Amino acid sequence: MDSSIQEVARLTGTTSRALRHYDHVGLLRPSRVGSNGMRFYDAAALLRLQRILLLRELGLGLTEVRRVLEREVDDVAALRRHLAVLRAEQERLARQIASVERTVTAREAGEELMSEQMFDGFDHTVYREEVEQRWGVAAYEESDRWWRGLGEEGRAAWQARQAALQADWRAAADRGVEPGSEEAQQLAARHVAWLADVPGTPGHGGTPVRAYIEGLADMYVADPRFAAHYGGQDGAELVRDALHRYAEQHL
DSSP: OOEEHHHHHHHHTOOHHHHHHHHHTTSSOOSEEOTTSOEEEOHHHHHHHHHHHHHHHTTOOHHHHHHHHHHOOOHHHHHHHHHHHHHHHHHHHHHHHHHHHHHHHHHHHTOOOOHHHHTTTTOGGGGHHHHHHHHOHHHHHHHHHHHHHTHHHHHHHHHHHHHHHHHHHHHHHHTTOOTTSHHHHHHHHHHHHHHHTSTTSTTTTSOOOHHHHHHHHHHHHHOHHHHGGGTSHHHHHHHHHHHHHHHHHHO
């Protein structure tokens, strides 16, 4: 059954005004309009609205939301990517909650506070020392300036792109995709293009350095922190092997 605009507003926590605006800009059309002008939304419209609200939660503006919806026409695949983003945010919030809980417990017990534990999940610079050791101070500083300069919307879009790539890798690993297959090599190409967009990385803005790609691929397997992003050891090994194959052929 169709839901009226008032029902949809109540269910989603948005406003009738926002829904009418989405209609006005062509982002979300009602499935039908009653003789009295009342807007109604069917299941397909509600699914589209769910995706719109998820993208808005990521900080994307309406123009960017429209681009994403036009580009990602497979609803299930898109929602899987959203799910990956939400799980990553859930993990970050869980770390922040645990950090605050440790602080409260320590304060109540009169214990000394550990700064490393107090700010777990808060700061994107947590890997600064590691990045500087691997690729140099200049690489970190350039990438840090780029990240801060993206702004809230830009960072949200970048995180969505990252989460989508990781989700697609995990899905490929779950299906037993081979590293040399067309699907895995297409993912590898996306992965390399994603890395090339980060200022400070070797080969930024052009063709990434082969040694950098292969070294990073090896690190995905060697470091459990990175392997976790790809569903664990098996997923990380697929990424590593596919990237090595891609690097051999294209870099």
